[in-house]
Structure formats: structure tokens, C-alpha cells
Amino acid sequence: MKGRAITYSDAELFWIHDNHKRPRVEMHAEFVALWNRPDVSLSNLSSLCKRKGWMTGRTGCFVKGQAAHNKGKKMPFHPNSARTQFKKGNVPHTYRGPGHERVDQKDGYVVMVVAEVNPHTGAATRQVQKHRYLWEQVNGPVPEGHRLKCLDGDKTNTDPSNWEAVPMALAPRLNGRFGRGYETAPADLKPVILATAKLEHAVREARKGRK
Numbered sequence: 001m002k003g004r005a006i007t008y009s010d011a012e013l014f015w016i017h018d019n020h021k022r023p024r025v026e027m028h029a030e031f032v033a034l035w036n037r038p039d040v041s042l043s044n045l046s047s048l049c050k051r052k053g054w055m056t057g058r059t060g061c062f063v064k065g066q067a068a069h070n071k072g073k074k075m076p077f078h079p080n081s082a083r084t085q086f087k088k089g090n091v092p093h094t095y096r097g098p099g100h101e102r103v104d105q106k107d108g109y110v111v112m113v114v115a116e117v118n119p120h121t122g123a124a125t126r127q128v129q130k131h132r133y134l135w136e137q138v139n140g141p142v143p144e145g146h147r148l149k150c151l152d153g154d155k156t157n158t159d160p161s162n163w164e165a166v167p168m169a170l171a172p173r174l175n176g177r178f179g180r181g182y183e184t185a186p187a188d189l190k191p192v193i194l195a196t197a198k199l200e201h202a203v204r205e206a207r208k209g210r211k
Contacts, residue, residue, distance in 0.1 A: 006039065006040060006044055006048075008048070012031075012035055012037075015031070015034070015035070016031065016045070016048065016049065016054070017052070017054055019031075020049050020052075020054035020055070020056065021056050021057055022056070023056070024042060024045065024046055024049075024056070025042065027045070028040075028041075028042045028045045028046075031045065096113050097113060097125065098113050098114055098115040098125055099112070099113065100112070100113045101113075101130065103156060107155075108155045108156070109129045109130070109131065109155050110129070110130040110131065110155070110156055110158055111127050111128070111129060111130065112127070112128055112129075112130040112133060113125050113126070113127055114126060114127075114128055114133065130158045131148060131150070131155070131158040131160075131162075131163050132148055132163075134158055134159070134160050135148055135160045135163050135165075137160075138160045139160065139165070142165050143165055145167060145168055146165040146166060146167055146168065147165070147166065147168050147171070148163045148164065148165055148166075149163065149164050149165075149166045149170075149171075149174070149194075150162060150163060151163065151164060151190065151194070152187060152190070153182075153183055153184075153187075153190070164194075166194075166198070167201060169201060170197055170198065170201045173197035173200055173201060174193065174194065174197050180193045180196070180197070181193075182194065182197075
């Protein structure tokens with residue numbers, strides 16, 4: 001009856017604890033039959049186990065190495081689901097194959113999909129920064145400790161001639177708090193700013209080498 005506390009004998013509690021890791025429906029059916037307790041519903045028994053902290057130990061998640069219950073089974077045919085299934089050779093509308101390009105909204109670089117195996121996922125394609133990919137096709141890998149600098153300030157201009165490998169330590173002299181505002185400078189001043197920064201960097205490195 002609703003509102004009346006359900007009591008259990010010590011023997012019943014001992015049995016419930018001893019069986020609490022079994023599926024709740026199965027355990028409840030056996031408990032009612034064994035102890036003649038039609039007054040105890042499945043929710044009553046589940047609530048008791050929760051209050052006592054007698055959990056089944058099951059999370060509902062697959063564990064490593066566990067096979068799916070439908071592994072190797074063929075899905076039953078149904079005309080409604082068949083109409084929406086992918087057929088062999090179909091390509092999803094979200095597919096982005098080799099040659100697809102987009103502009104990264106965060107940093108403004110052009111990102112391109114190339115037909116090369118992704119070393120991290122094993123996929124047949126991978127995404128690369130287009131300017132770096134094209135530059136390395138001409139000049140080889142970017143030297144260690146260097147980064148590619150966009151010369152005209154337009155990051156979507158991915159022509160290798162528009163990019164130059166410069167020391168990472170040179171970047172603060174071009175922009176940043178104490179830089180010369182290279183990114184926003186007029187086009188005719190950019191070469192002067194870059195040359196000055198390179199000279200200052202070279203002088204600093206030479207002084208470091210004499211110490």
C-alpha cells in the first residue's frame with residue numbers, strides 16, 4: 001500500500017544482498033516467488049538496493065574487448081529502413097575528399113585535404129595547412145626552430161613565394177607588444193620591417209655566441 005514502509009526480514013535482506021549483482025528483473029521475479037512477497041514491486045526492490053548501496057556494477061557501457069550482442073548478425077530487412085540505408089558507392093554529403101579547402105576561422109589559414117595517409121588515424125586522407133604543404137613541396141621541411149611567415153599579410157595567398165621560413169625568436173620583433181606592427185603595416189613597408197628585424201635578430205644571436 002502506498003505510504004506504508006515495506007519491511008524485510010534479515011533472511012530476506014541477506015538473500016537480496018547475496019543476489020544484488022544479478023539483473024534486477026530476474027532477481028525480483030525469483031525473490032517474489034521464493035519469499036512469497038507479491039507486495040514487493042520491482043521498483044521497491046530497486047530502491048532498497050540503491051539505499052543500501054548494493055549496485056549491480058553494470059554501467060551500461062561496453063568494456064574493452066567486450067563484443068556487441070548483435071556482432072555477426074544480419075540486420076532484419078525492413079522496407080522503411082532500407083530506403084535510407086547507404087548503398088555501395090554512396091558518398092555522404094559531409095564527405096570532403098582530396099582537394100577540398102576551407103579557411104580556418106580561428107587563425108585564417110587555408111586548410112586543404114590531401115590524398116595522403118593520416119599517420120594518426122590511418123585514414124586515406126589528411127588535412128594540412130595549404131601554405132605549409134605547398135612551401136615544403138618546393139623547399140623541403142621547415143627547419144627546426146623556424147616558422148613560415150606570410151610576407152604580404154594575406155594568409156589565403158598560399159603561393160610558396162609569399163612565405164618565408166624565419167626563426168621563431170624573430171616573431172616578437174615583427175608583432176606583439178614590442179613589435180613593429182608588421183601585419184598591419186603598408187605593403188611597401190613590410191620588406192623594410194622584416195629586413196630590420198632580421199638584422200636585429202642576427203646581431204643578438206652573434207652577441208650570444210661571444211658570451
